[in-house]
Amino acid sequence: MFFSGHLGLGKARRLRPLAKKKKLPHISSGNLLRDAVESGTATGIHARQYIDKGQLVPDQIVVDIIQDRILKSDCKNGFILDGFPRTLSQAKVLDEMLKKVGNKLDLVFYFVVSKESVILRLSGRRICSTCGANYHVKFVPSAVDGICDKCGGKLYQRADDKMETVQERIRVYHQQTEDLIAYYKKK
Ligand code: AMP
Secondary structure, three states: OEEEEOOOOOOOHHHHHHHHHHOOEEEEEHHHHHHHHHHOOOOHHHHHHOOOOOOOHHHHHHHHHHHHHHHHHHHOOEEEEEEEOHHHHHHHHHHHHHHOOOOOOEEEEEOOOOOOHHHHHHHHHEEEEEOOOOEEOOOOOOOOEEEOOOOOOOOEOHHHHHHHHHHHHHHHHHHEEEEEEEEHHHO
16 A cells, blocks of 8 residues: 655656556545535535635545545555645544554655745646646646647636645645654654
């Protein structure tokens, strides 16, 4: 089983091929939360208030979503977590969850990226509203501005990729997530 870091830095782009190669499910807390937002569930409506502001969704909501997911049968042989845990308390709950199912973390990936690069990558990211393909206005532009090359769908910017929100996400990372580096280094 593998586990990955935090803050949208292209982690999914790196982890998806790894998941495919290892035949393990790739579980992104951000994607699960966005699915809940899109479905309009009570959890999604609650979570959206935090996501759109660049803040972390309360631990209990995320923990419940992850717990439900990792108990599914496709996770029997392991899984790759992406974006979870993001707080020390989530990390401790994850330890407990894994103990209960007789599993453990094999690897933790920590991606080191400069603040300037994070801002550039996130604020330029665009996503296809139809097929979900990712673009970047500078690094991976679509052939026709605002239109997906693959399916012709409209490209949009995630609310939390707006410049002010990206700044908030970085602040939140330093305040609530960075402590995880020491936690996992110790382990
Ligand atoms: P991501 O797609 O990983 O960049 O996550 C997008 C947003 O979803 C974050 O800025 C948070 O608002 C929320 N989120 C994702 N994972 C977590 C988590 N483990 N704990 C709390 N909030 C999360």
